[in-house]
Amino acid sequence: MEKRVVFRHPVLPFLLVAPQIAITLIFFMWPASQALYQSVLREDAFGLNTEFVWLENFGDLFRDPQYLNSLHVTAVFSISVAVSALAVALYLAVQADRVIHGATAYKTLLIWPYAVAPAVAGVLWLFLFNPNLGIIVYALNTLGYRWNHALDGEQAMALVIISAAWKQISYNFLFFLAGMQAIPKSLIEAAAIDGAGPARRFWTIVFPLLTPTTFFLIVINVVYAFFDTFGIIHQVTEGGPAGATNILVYKVYHDGFLGLDLGGSAAQSVVLMTIVIALTVVQFRYIERKVHY
Amino acid sequence: MHRPALTFAVAGAIIGGVVSAANAATEIHWWHAHGGALGERVNEIAENFNASQSDYTLVATYKGSYAETMTAGIAAFRAGKQPQILQVFDVGTATMMGAKGAIVPVQDLMAKAGVPFDPNAYLPAVAGYYTAPDGKMLSMPFNSSTPVLYSNVEAFEKAGLDPNDPPKTWPEVGEAAKKIVAAGYPCGFSTAWQSWIQLENFSAWHNVPFGTEENGFAGTNTVFEFNSPLHVKHIQQLADWQKDKIFVYGGRRNLGNAKFISGECGMYTESSAGYASFKAGAKFDFVTSDLPYWPDVPGAPQNTIIGGSSLWVMAGHSDEQYKGVAEFFRFLSLPMVQSYWHANTGYVPITKAAYDLMVKLKFYEDNPGRDIPILELSMNPPPTANSKGLRFGNFVQVRGIIYEELEAIWAGDKTAQQGLDAAVERGNAELRKFEKTQQ
Numbered sequence: 238m239e240k241r242v243v244f245r246h247p248v249l250p251f252l253l254v255a256p257q258i259a260i261t262l263i264f265f266m267w268p269a270s271q272a273l274y275q276s277v278l279r280e281d282a283f284g285l286n287t288e289f290v291w292l293e294n295f296g297d298l299f300r301d302p303q304y305l306n307s308l309h310v311t312a313v314f315s316i317s318v319a320v321s322a323l324a325v326a327l328y329l330a331v332q333a334d335r336v337i338h339g340a341t342a343y344k345t346l347l348i349w350p351y352a353v354a355p356a357v358a359g360v361l362w363l364f365l366f367n368p369n370l371g372i373i374v375y376a377l378n379t380l381g382y383r384w385n386h387a388l389d390g391e392q393a394m395a396l397v398i399i400s401a402a403w404k405q406i407s408y409n410f411l412f413f414l415a416g417m418q419a420i421p422k423s424l425i426e427a428a429a430i431d432g433a434g435p436a437r438r439f440w441t442i443v444f445p446l447l448t449p450t451t452f453f454l455i456v457i458n459v460v461y462a463f464f465d466t467f468g469i470i471h472q473v474t475e476g477g478p479a480g481a482t483n484i485l486v487y488k489v490y491h492d493g494f495l496g497l498d499l500g501g502s503a504a505q506s507v508v509l510m511t512i513v514i515a516l517t518v519v520q521f522r523y524i525e526r527k528v529h530y
Numbered sequence: 531m532h533r534p535a536l537t538f539a540v541a542g543a544i545i546g547g548v549v550s551a552a553n554a555a556t557e558i559h560w561w562h563a564h565g566g567a568l569g570e571r572v573n574e575i576a577e578n579f580n581a582s583q584s585d586y587t588l589v590a591t592y593k594g595s596y597a598e599t600m601t602a603g604i605a606a607f608r609a610g611k612q613p614q615i616l617q618v619f620d621v622g623t624a625t626m627m628g629a630k631g632a633i634v635p636v637q638d639l640m641a642k643a644g645v646p647f648d649p650n651a652y653l654p655a656v657a658g659y660y661t662a663p664d665g666k667m668l669s670m671p672f673n674s675s676t677p678v679l680y681s682n683v684e685a686f687e688k689a690g691l692d693p694n695d696p697p698k699t700w701p702e703v704g705e706a707a708k709k710i711v712a713a714g715y716p717c718g719f720s721t722a723w724q725s726w727i728q729l730e731n732f733s734a735w736h737n738v739p740f741g742t743e744e745n746g747f748a749g750t751n752t753v754f755e756f757n758s759p760l761h762v763k764h765i766q767q768l769a770d771w772q773k774d775k776i777f778v779y780g781g782r783r784n785l786g787n788a789k790f791i792s793g794e795c796g797m798y799t800e801s802s803a804g805y806a807s808f809k810a811g812a813k814f815d816f817v818t819s820d821l822p823y824w825p826d827v828p829g830a831p832q833n834t835i836i837g838g839s840s841l842w843v844m845a846g847h848s849d850e851q852y853k854g855v856a857e858f859f860r861f862l863s864l865p866m867v868q869s870y871w872h873a874n875t876g877y878v879p880i881t882k883a884a885y886d887l888m889v890k891l892k893f894y895e896d897n898p899g900r901d902i903p904i905l906e907l908s909m910n911p912p913p914t915a916n917s918k919g920l921r922f923g924n925f926v927q928v929r930g931i932i933y934e935e936l937e938a939i940w941a942g943d944k945t946a947q948q949g950l951d952a953a954v955e956r957g958n959a960e961l962r963k964f965e966k967t968q969q
Contacts, residue, residue: 279966279967280967281625281628281629281967281968282604282625282629283604283607283608283629283631283632284607284608285629285630285631285632286967286968286969288966288967303956369788369789369792369794387779387781387782387785387937388779388937388940388941389941390941475782477782477933477934477937478934478937478938478941479934479935479937479938479941479943480934491930492927494597494601495597495601495926495927495930496924496926496927496930497601497604497625497924497926498924498927498963
């Protein structure tokens with residue numbers, strides 16, 4: 238049965254939607270069209286000397302080994318952040334769901350990291366892992382493992398993945414928990430009576446019924462890993478060492494604002510936008526089919 | 531309802547406002563990149579200028595780091611809201627020089643405003659960096675520094691070395707560092723600004739080119755040459771020294787300062803501008819001395835080059851405002867103001883008159899080592915084609931490339947030859963991109 242909301246006044250719906258459309262136009266459409274325009278230009282930093290160069294900026298991009306490295310780094314980074322944030326959040330949600338005493342306390346504490354700004358989260362983890370002063374580094378040293386993310390690219394990648402995932406776990410946790418509350422207890426009890434153990438109950442009943450939530454969170458987490466992690470990268474590694482954490486969105490900033498290469502940076506923005514749109518379309522097309530509503 | 535008293539009061543206020551607005555001082559905006567203690571010094575200079583006359587009000591605004599300040603200035607120009615004075619760091623010089631419609635050369639500004647200006651009053655090593663090939667000075671030097679060697683006196687004594695005789699050559703640095711490590715220190719020496727000190731200044735100090743076309747002064751069709759056998763030998767030596775902790779990489783820019791201040795490293799090459807923070811933060815005495823060199827290179831040491839920034843005048847303002855800028859630049863060049871700035875920071879005085887004043891005041895006798903940067907800059911005058919400075923476009927990008935390749939070398943992923951070759955190749959691509967935007 239479909240429910241439809243009917244507005245009697247003909248113009249009212251448009252007026253209600255107008256603010257959101259205005260925001261989308263001003264904060265997305267306008268900058269995006271500027272980026273598209275600038276990506277086919279070559280100009281000096283001040284805009285005094287502009288030349289129309291068709292798709293040369295894009296060509297230069299894909300011939301540049303640093304850009305290809307950035308694509309690879311972004312893929313590794315996004316997948317790692319999304320998978321680890323979702324897996325840990327799911328585990329925590331399952332555990333928190335079973336707690337009876339002090340449930341509210343656990344849930345509140347687990348949600349707090351989401352309130353921390355990305356740059357601040359980056360700085361927090363930077364302090365913990367500072368090669369000279371960090372507590373965790375001290376502990377690793379006693380185990381014989383030398384940590385210096387300023388020199389070792391893999392360690393730098395691990396550090397930013399941990400910082401980025403840590404923040405997002407709270408958000409995912411909240412949704413998973415809410416999703417699990419919506420599962421009728423009768424289903425689980427019936428399975429228990431039939432002799433299914435906790436793991437079996439989880440994988441055959443709870444997880445499939447969580448798929449709408451999981452699907453939503455995958456989309457959100459991927460977009461987060463692509464864009465909202467800029468603050469963390471900027472604070473912790475600045476794309477280094479040697480480009481090991483140079484994700485696409487950071488490269489756009491670095492080339493555009495520090496390198497003052499506006500054409501190249503705009504071309505990167507356009508490619509980044511295309512990638513994320515494509516990913517979202519793919520997710521909606523293929524993964525949504527597997528979602529049980 | 532008719533209220534004559536109120537009407538007259540309002541009219542009087544409006545007229546009074548218009549009259550006082552016409553007599554108000556012309557505002558001049560200065561965007562700079564000095565925070566913390568240096569920011570306070572800048573504010574003091576601005577306040578003193580405002581107190582010294584009543585025609586102009588200088589408003590100094592801190593805009594963030596050098597890169598952020600330059601980016602803010604460029605964005606403001608594109609939006610038509612640029613300040614009168616913009617502080618731009620050394621690596622942005624080529625970009626600013628190429629933006630002919632966006633800037634007013636300082637020499638022209640002073641001439642038009644009728645303020646006397648003599649380029650020869652400035653230290654050649656400083657003024658030369660910001661002078662066009664035709665001899666016209668384009669921007670006003672503000673804070674210039676040059677690298678020096680800092681030595682931890684306590685570490686030297688523990689290692690059995692004489693702190694009054696710091697190492698002069700790189701082999702001596704290696705020997706001293708070995709002894710310091712043997713005395714129990716986790717690090718012999720480290721460096722800040724690895725590109726500026728260990729490659730750019732290294733080239734000038736040894737009188738070898740960093741790039742063709744007089745390091746870019748003579749044209750934009752320049753290519754890099756910092757992968758020569760001498761450069762490779764030096765970088766490879768530093769990389770090899772890491773094994774015994776004789777050299778320890780401290781991080782980009784001057785993040786490694788913590789290693790020296792904490793006493794971890796016995797020696798440290800850093801800008802003379804680091805003096806202020808070391809004096810404030812280090813719990814030990816330290817001495818400054820000349821940058822080390824390789825004794826087997828003929829012509830070494832020649833002179834070092836400056837880093838720091840200069841003040842650029844942006845186009846698009848009124849003649850009245852430009853007169854104010856000229857008056858401020860005249861104020862800034864006064865020996866008293868230069869001496870104040872130099873004495874309270876690690877930056878060098880930019881005029882000969884200021885340096886002479888400091889000598890007369892016996893400043894260098896009371897503060898030994900504070901004249902090392904100036905002596906380094908003016909050693910063996912005049913500067914050669916290799917030691918006037920650098921002028922490369924897109925140099926911010928190039929520095930980033932050099933940092934990446936050097937980090938690969940420090941990590942042992944590449945040899946010095948491989949890393950420097952890659953840096954030269956990638957850097958040249960950036961130079962070609964810049965060259966195209968200048969046509």
